[in-house]
Structures are given as C-alpha cells and as structure tokens.
Amino acid sequence: MEQVRLSFYDEIRNNKIYSVLLIFFVFVILVALGYAISFAFDPSYFFFILVLSIVISILYIWIGYYNSASIAIASVGGIVANPREHKIFFDLVEGLTLASGLPMPKLYVMKNDQINAFASGRDPKHAVICITTGTLEKLNKQELEGVLSHELSHIANYDIRFMTLTAVLVGMIAIISEIFLRSMWNQSRSSNDDNKGNGIFLIIGIVLAILAPIIVQLVQLAISRKREFVADASAVKFTRTPTGLIGALSKIKENRDMKVSGAVAPLFLAKPNRVSNLFETHPPLEVRIEKLRKM
Amino acid sequence: MTMWWIIGGVVVIIAIIFFTYYNRFARLINQIENSFSQIDVQLKKRADLVPNLVASVKGYMKHEKGIIDSVTEARKSLVGARDFAGKVRAGDQLQAAIGRLFAIAENYPNLKANENFLQLQTEMSAIEDKIAYARQYYNDGIMSYNTITTTIPGTWFASLYGFKKKDYLHIPDKERAPIKVDF
Numbered sequence: 070m071e072q073v074r075l076s077f078y079d080e081i082r083n084n085k086i087y088s089v090l091l092i093f094f095v096f097v098i099l100v101a102l103g104y105a106i107s108f109a110f111d112p113s114y115f116f117f118i119l120v121l122s123i124v125i126s127i128l129y130i131w132i133g134y135y136n137s138a139s140i141a142i143a144s145v146g147g148i149v150a151n152p153r154e155h156k157i158f159f160d161l162v163e164g165l166t167l168a169s170g171l172p173m174p175k176l177y178v179m180k181n182d183q184i185n186a187f188a189s190g191r192d193p194k195h196a197v198i199c200i201t202t203g204t205l206e207k208l209n210k211q212e213l214e215g216v217l218s219h220e221l222s223h224i225a226n227y228d229i230r231f232m233t234l235t236a237v238l239v240g241m242i243a244i245i246s247e248i249f250l251r252s253m254w255n256q257s258r259s260s261n262d263d264n265k266g267n268g269i270f271l272i273i274g275i276v277l278a279i280l281a282p283i284i285v286q287l288v289q290l291a292i293s294r295k296r297e298f299v300a301d302a303s304a305v306k307f308t309r310t311p312t313g314l315i316g317a318l319s320k321i322k323e324n325r326d327m328k329v330s331g332a333v334a335p336l337f338l339a340k341p342n343r344v345s346n347l348f349e350t351h352p353p354l355e356v357r358i359e360k361l362r363k364m
Numbered sequence: 365m366t367m368w369w370i371i372g373g374v375v376v377i378i379a380i381i382f383f384t385y386y387n388r389f390a391r392l393i394n395q396i397e398n399s400f401s402q403i404d405v406q407l408k409k410r411a412d413l414v415p416n417l418v419a420s421v422k423g424y425m426k427h428e429k430g431i432i433d434s435v436t437e438a439r440k441s442l443v444g445a446r447d448f449a450g451k452v453r454a455g456d457q458l459q460a461a462i463g464r465l466f467a468i469a470e471n472y473p474n475l476k477a478n479e480n481f482l483q484l485q486t487e488m489s490a491i492e493d494k495i496a497y498a499r500q501y502y503n504d505g506i507m508s509y510n511t512i513t514t515t516i517p518g519t520w521f522a523s524l525y526g527f528k529k530k531d532y533l534h535i536p537d538k539e540r541a542p543i544k545v546d547f
C-alpha cells in the first residue's frame with residue numbers, strides 16, 4: 070500500500086479535498102434550492118421547508134456517499150461478473166492488484182457491444198470495476214490488461230470517490246432542479262400573481278435550478294480530462310508497458326455510441342457517445358495514444 | 365521559563381522525526397513481507413496444480429518420462445523449500461519445467477484437445493502472470509526501501525535503527541526468454 074500511497078500521494082490528497090468541497094457545494098446548493106422553493110410557493114412554511122431541505126440534503130449526500138458505486142452500476146445495468154465465465158477478467162485484475170498492492174475490487178459486466186469500462190466506489194476497499202461484454206470479446210489479453218490497469222489507477226488515486234460522487238450527487242441535482250422547474254412552470258400558468266413579492270425568489274429559484282447542474286458539471290469536467298492522462302500514466306506503471314492500453318484505445322476509436330446516462334458518462338474509460346461539445350469529459354483518444362507512445 | 369519551552373518543543377520535534385522515520389521503515393518492510401507472502405500464495409497454488417497436471421498428461425506422453433519426472437522433482441523441492449530464496453529458486457525451476465512440458469505437449473494433438481489439460485494450461489499461465497506481478501510489487505517495495513536507506517537523511521536513521529539495504533528479486537533469464545526445446 071505504501072508504494073501506491075507514496076506515488077499517488079498528491080492525487081489522493083487532491084481527490085479527497087475535492088470530494089469534501091463537492092459535498093459542501095452540493096449541500097449549499099440543495100439548501101439554497103429549498104430556500105428558494107419555500108419562498109416561491111408559500112413563505113409561511115419557510116422555516117419548515119428550510120429544516121426539511123437541510124435534512125433531505127444530509128440524507129441525500131449520506132446515501133449518495135455510501136451507495137455511489139451501486140447507483141452507478143445500477144444506472145448502466147451492470148451484473149456481477151462470474152468467476153468461471155469471465156475467468157480472464159478475474160485473473161487479470163487479481164494480477165494487477167498484486168502489482169499495485171490494492172485490495173481486490175468487485176467485478177461487474179454490462180451487456181454492450183462497444184468497448185468501454187469504468188471504476189467506481191468511495192475508496193479502494195469498496196471499489197468496483199465494470200466492463201462491457203464487448204470489451205471482453207474484442208480486446209486481446211494484453212489490451213484488456215491495459216484497460217483494467219487504467220481503471221485500477223482510478224481506484225488507487227481516489228478518482229473514483231470524486232468522480233462517482235459527482236456523477237451521483239450532480240445527477241440527482243439535475244433531476245431535482247428539473248422537477249422544480251416543471252412544477253414552477255405549471256404553477257405560473259394556473260395561478261395568477263396574487264403574491265408579487267415572491268417574484269424575485271421565483272427568478273432566483275429558476276436561475277439556481279438552471280445553473281446548479283451546469284456549475285457542478287463544469288467543475289467536474291475541468292478536472293476529469295487531466296485525470297485520464299494521469300490514470301493512463303499510472304496504468305503503465307503497473308503493467309510496465311503501454312502496448313496494451315495503446316491497442317485498446319486504438320480499438321475504441323471504432324466504438325459506436327452507447328446509451329448511458331449523461332451523469333455517469335464521465336466515469337467511463339472513453340466517452341460513451343461521439344457527440345463532441347464544449348464540455349468534453351475526455352481528452353481525444355489520439356492525444357492519449359500519442360502520450361502513451363512517448364512513454 | 366521560555367527557555368524550557370523551547371527546549372521541550374525541540375525535543376518533541378526531534379522525537380516526532382525519529383518516530384516518523386521508524387514508521388516509514390516499518391511500513392515498507394511490512395509491504396515487502398506482504399508482497400513476499402503474495403508470491404508464496406501463488407507458488408503454493410502452482411505446486412498444488414502439479415499433481416493434476418501430471419495426471420492429465422501421463423496417459424498421452426508415455427515417452428516423455430524425463431520431463432514429467434523433472435516437473436514432479438521441481439515441485440517436491442518447492443514444497444520442501446523453507447526460506448524465501450529457496451522457495452523463489454524452486455518456484456523458478458518448477459516454472460521452467462512446466463514450460464518445457466507445455467512446449468513438448470505441442471507435439472501431442474490429442475492432449476491439446478483435452479479440456480482438462482487446456483484448463484490447467486490457462487491456469488498455470490495465469491499463475492505465472494500473477495507471480496510476475498507480485499515480484500514486480502516486491503521489487504517496487506525494495507526500491508522504495510533502499511531509496512530511503514541509502515539517501516540522506518534516511519540513511520542516518522537506517523544505520524541508527526539497524527536497517528540494511530535489501531536485495532532485489534532477480535527475474536531468471538529462463539522466464540524472460542521464450543523456452544527453447546531440443547529434440
């Protein structure tokens with residue numbers, strides 16, 4: 070463990086700090102949302118709704134923190150891998166845990182023809198790795214090893230904690246804001262403005278609801294591009310050769326789109342859909358391959 | 365009065381430094397010992413599979429008694445090995461013997477079609493990979509350990525506590541090069 074801890078020390082520390090900041094940020098946003106909602110609907114319930122929103126936020130974060138991995142796995146429909154059927158998966162991960170001194174993660178498989186994988190969990194002791202059936206079919210042993218090594222690096226440096234927390238907590242904020250916006254929309258159409266003073270909070274509420282997911286996503290995306298490079302580099306440290314990962318990334322170029330929720334997309338080895346936009350979660354494959362070649 | 369506070373503070377800081385270094389050594393030694401026990405687990409698994417392997421090839425490779433015996437012998441010396449160096453050496457010999465056996469098995473199409481044999485072959489090669497990884501982690505541990513035992517200021521504490529530089533595990537040439545078979 071020491072070896073891993075020494076070399077990943079900065080990454081681990083940053084990820085832990087980011088995770089705490091994220092939790093705090095999400096908490097503040099949720100309470101602010103509750104505050105805005107209480108004014109928008111009925112100011113007389115202000116105190117009650119505020120307390121309720123604090124309680125709900127804490128519960129929400131608590132549940133999200135301890136179940137983030139299961140939520141991520143469930144959202145992609147992953148099933149527990151079978152040691153017999155997926156023997157090579159187990160063998161390779163076991164070998165890599167020996168090389169890295171990490172505990173054995175739980176292994177999952179998701180049914181999909183494309184090559185992709187992700188790791189999740191709150192720390193290395195509660196980590197999971199999920200790969201698609203396509204990955205098992207299309208990659209050779211060395212390439213699969215490169216992919217798994219990349220995922221183990223995410224586990225070793227606590228990327229999984231921050232990234233999964235972001236996916237789960239932010240994903241839910243998006244849902245809550247959406248519900249809020251929709252009910253606001255309905256309400257403003259049905260009732261006439263008998264309480265004008267609430268107009269300002271109504272606007273705040275709407276602005277918050279729109280901004281919340283964007284802000285949090287921006288924070289996440291800013292960091293996750295660098296994470297992929299770091300994980301690629303440490304993957305090579307475990308396998309001692311970039312060949313496997315280079316081969317895997319080259320094959321991933323042929324991937325078609327996968328249907329996964331936008332919230333968990335940044336967790337994946339390579340972005341699940343090809344639409345490129347301003348908020349790119351992954352660096353381009355060519356750049357990653359280029360960097361690996363130079364190692 | 366202030367004087368004593370300063371002296372006390374310095375003593376505490378020095379003590380912390382001494383403890384910290386001791387713990388660093390202790391942690392690395394634990395890591396090294398742990399990675400050795402991981403190697404040991406895999407060596408034991410390999411040894412446990414040998415009787416199955418011998419049983420499954422015996423019927424097919426009647427004229428290769430020499431190679432089968434060498435595998436059995438190598439297993440015996442692995443099981444009998446007591447110390448670390450002995451175990452690793454015996455493990456390497458067993459690996460080499462098994463490698464030769466698999467190379468010769470290439471000449472027996474019936475054997476290569478045998479489900480049980482194929483399973484053992486994949487298992488043996490998985491174990492070989494795991495041993496290689498466990499050794500790599502062992503050597504990584506030795507490297508960190510040696511780095512602090514030989515650089516300043518770690519080296520002062522090392523000599524104070526009596527921690528000495530440790531040897532790397534050398535990966536035998538036989539394992540690195542593909543196995544050649546003479547006929």
